[in-house]
Amino acid sequence: MTISNNDTGQFAEHSESRQLSEQEQQWVDKFMDETTLFLGPDPVIMRNHQIHERTSHENDCMSSQVDPVKADRVRKRLAGALDEAFEMCESMGAAPGAKWADLSVAVYTAEGDVSYMSNRGVIAFAAVLHHPIRYIMKNWKDEPTVGINPGDGFFHNDSRFGMVHNTDQSMLVPVMRGGRIIAWVGATIHEGENGACEPGGMPSGSESPFDDGLRASPFKIVEGGRLRRDLLTFLQHSTRDPKLMLADIKVKMGAVRRVIETVDRLVEEVGEEAFIATLRSTVENVETEVRRRISELPDGTVSFNQFVDSTLKENILIKFACKITIKGDSMVVDITGTGPEILNRALNSPLASTKAFMTQAILSFWWPDLPRSTGALSPIEVISEEHSWADAGYDAPVGQSLQASFRGFSALQTLYAKIQFSAPTKYSNVIAPWFNQINDFLWGGTTQHGEQVGNLCADLNGMGGGAKAFRDGEDGVAPLFCAMADIAEQEVMEEEVPFLQLVSKRIVRDNQGFGKYRGGMGYEMIVASRGTPAWGFMTVTTGAKFSSVTGMFGGYGCPTYPLAMVKNINIYDIIRKDPSKFDLSMERVMNEQPYEGGNYQTAHMGLQFDVAKEGELYMISQGSGGGYGDILERDPELVMGDLELDRISDKVASELYGVVYQPDTFVVDQDKTAALRTQMRQDRLKRGKPYKEFVAEFVTPEPPKDLLYFGSWGDDTDELVATHWGKSEPERVTGRLEDLPLIMMPDRRVLKIEKLSKRVDELEAQCGEQVQHKS
């Protein structure tokens, strides 16, 4: 840095005169080093996802050809050790997430690139940890008050330093030989509770980074093999579940130690050089192979826009734009056009977290056969503007960052169907969009055992799969972030937490992404608290007004998902008196309103912590994957199969799928079905308008007036549209991202009070009533 480069302020004109001398520059650098207030996230580290350049030691280790047998031994042994460590975390972890596979264990190079990862678990967790390792290496390795020594272990959870989201916690441990770090081993678990403004670690109500809970930058929690009790106490004191914190730090440490034991034996057997060379060559080979695979794809540009309908507090519409350009062996992912960050809402994501889910898409849906390595995203350029909601700045809350980062996944997963369709060699199926929301209950309060807890149900893992090019998607199969997760036994959970899932895993009729092949379907969940002095539920999902996933090649997306509640009842009293009332479904309860005195209400799926009195019903549905292909191509027998199982209604079978059948026997009338479908295709030709004529009628120069819109309007512009509350009324602003005003949403309760106050004034005026309002 030189002072003469400072062109940001009023001093710029005075600083053009000369460069600093070497001595002066040293003084400035020394002054800056000695007076650093604190070491926040480092943009040089955080904005870079490329693999680290080969170190001189790695170069030395790789100077001679590694014996392939030795390399194979390293790989297989590490794979086994990592899977064992994964199972240790899964079996012993206290976090509900650990029990359902929301974790991963990985081995990194000395500079932090992922080289191997457990087969099961969340790829994105491990794919983002090169950032904190680089932070530790840059700032703590040579820092006299910290240092890195054998047996040390580092903890962090703040996604600004590289983490999927703040509810995850890592344990990063160096592997050292002769004072040199030769590798890192890391374990990460979705822990849940983290002391945020709401229990459970994923606060939809977060309005500042300080509401996001624990903000642990990487620090040394284990020193020389011993857990530091002062820091542990601080962590326990900072969250609602001190038992969870203690248990899982130990579990992660134990799992990592087990991997290191294998590494130690391996280094003894094959030698340090071969071990290091194998780690490094895997990272480099993956990068090389990714380039080769990109070159097999057609050159061109594909685009996909997603629109998210809520801040988790109010309905808005914010865009996630994505354009992928391929040329030869290069690929560029451009997400400019994406809406701005909202500085007092929880949905923003750091860029590194968004990229972690791009890696998730690549390593699970594009090329699942590749070793899970930093090399997978490394050769792909990502263009993004800081301060968009998918590339949030330091001051934006990120408590529910999955809202943006999951869209990074969906962008890549969805577009790949178009990218790879014409490639003769496919490493994965052509598939419609996977469901991409956490349709799940988070919960917190006091359990029947008197413990304070905050966490979530395993149903987040029950996302519906996208339809494939040759068969239907699978119901409630797996979350987008973990191919082999578990939706758990609800009865086991009920031993630990004070609520029942009165309805669990029942498919909701017509909750389907329709198509030639339909998406996997989601199921409903109805919960009610019981036997607790204090309890509450939350939901953290968008997609109640705008479908979260689309279809593919003419198929349709998923429907939208409401939160339904019946307050002021106690379902347990009701069914105790009349067990026949235990015939619950969201549709029946809400439409028939069978419980006298109940307050029946729906809302979008951003529910902040809501006190749940005993027996009040909370109802949601898991989502469906997108459909594939034209619905009129669906085999009528498959339509009847769904109808017979009550997966779809008669209306959908006949009016959408165009099947004519005997309602009592489900026997298809083939001729009439063919005739009906021919007619339906003719109807399309009648109502469809030529593209240019349609665009002239449909497209408007800006979003509808009442829509609180954020993002580019169309794709051929550098400008974003945003909604700004400079005054009490929303104002639409347009400009480049850097020129937009800071975006903050008003408190919806204030808006409601304003509206109600106006109405009171109107009514008072109508009645001629004179009322003295004191403020």
Next chain:
Amino acid sequence: MRIPMTEYLAIDLASERWLCRVCEHDLGNARGNYKEGTLVYDRDPREIHPAILDPEKYEYTFAPDPNFCRILEFYCPGCGTQIETEYVPPGHPPTVDMLWDIDALREQWASREGVPEELINYGPGENAIAEPRQPHSHH
């Protein structure tokens, strides 16, 4: 040589035209946006995703809100096949979702063996039954 580019769209390299894979209708210049050759319909999303909760009683029903979300349906003018759908806010320009480099595509296929329409067996009509294939084998 015809390259299947999606379930319903192919590019004919000789004529450089987009073609419907069902009826071979010409959908325009392969260097451009195939959507320009389609018929488009602005679908009220409630017609596709029916309300499961009573819309007379509730704001949130499982059906998308038509003031937030429209479904654009793109039809082949020849056979009425629904080639693509797109979920957009009302009035948002349709996305130009694919633009391919035809010269590079031609070059890429010149170096490949086999007939594209046999190598890529996902498509309309008979249900394609295929698991991910080994390189250059497809059954």
